[in-house]
Amino acid sequence: MNISEKQLPTPVLQRLTQYIDLVHMLKSNGEKWISSKTIAQSLGLTSSTVRQDLSHIALSGSVSKHGYKLGDLQHALTTSLGADVIRHAVVIGAGNLGKALALHEEFPRRGFIICGIFDSDPKKAGKKAGALTIKPMSTLKAFIHQKPVDIGIIAVPSHAAQSVADMLILNGVPGLLNLAPGHIVVPKGICVVNSRIVTSLRELSHRITLTKRNMK
């Protein structure tokens, strides 16, 4: 059974996507093998967590004393998670963060093509963001119907996030990456992942407080 056919707990899914990146990096460094211990040490996990996570993916080829063959592991992770699919995304909001995303060189290398960037401010329309031209929101609907847009990246202020999400969903975009401070509500069948740097900063801040107290 393919991993894509069953629901995985979010933490497992997040770790598996981290394994892809690690394997990708080690492979481009010329490494051939990886052990669950190396994965664990690199990512601050236990070896048993890594082995348990990897039991979810269809990994052909036995585990040798060197660990897993990098190529096999990469293939198994990529196909199992559907990371071999090219996804087309639009960015809504051409502020600093939105433009940085449109310009980010890593995304196309990882299979995410940013095919459009939109902003509600008429003064921004027509300006460049890398190779893309910022388009007015009034053209979003027609754009989505012409291009196979899988993902809407919401990089607008909090108060506009829900209406942007509604517009994307109404026009058939199945997945939303919400970078906005506001929380968005979506109907069943629509996928949302929240990715907020300020939430990560809060988590880090709490860990620093905790570590300092434990060291006293």
Place this chain on the structure above:
Amino acid sequence: MNISEKQLPTPVLQRLTQYIDLVHMLKSNGEKWISSKTIAQSLGLTSSTVRQDLSHIALSGSVSKHGYKLGDLQHALTTSLGADVIRHAVVIGAGNLGKALALHEEFPRRGFIICGIFDSDPKKAGKKAGALTIKPMSTLKAFIHQKPVDIGIIAVPSHAAQSVADMLILNGVPGLLNLAPGHIVVPKGICVVNSRIVTSLRELSHRITLTKRNMK
């Protein structure tokens, strides 16, 4: 016992930080009360998860039929998680993402002051990123010793991430937010949180695949 004195599982901590943002938003919208059901619906969780998470924080005042008083909940979350502490951060890497972070208006409002931005490219030194001037890496050490830097935000390419982390740690920065594709290894007592938009995109991509299959 304060939450800051015990180790919480990462998912609980991440959800509690999400609750802070939600409470903050509802309060600025003029709301007075919130129920665990509302929190659950807003964030796509179950009410019992929310109640269990909130049992970790010192919440004075009883739960009424309206739910929790927003002000009480905000206070309890903020003090328990140490989110009332002001943190000073430096951004390393003045590429598109690094500059966007330095310019991001949300951070100071949430208690995170970006006090410096550094880049190894001598051509970038002296240029502006909002109110900040991009500084050369050679001045990082002296800067950290002059200012109370709690957090280093690593926004450099993969191959440079580890050496930047080492430099920050060597100069006494206790927390790192790693936005770089590479994984970094740190000694015990140093806190690292990885926040990578491409990992969120992968998670979203997998969820889209899964949803499409289930709808067939």
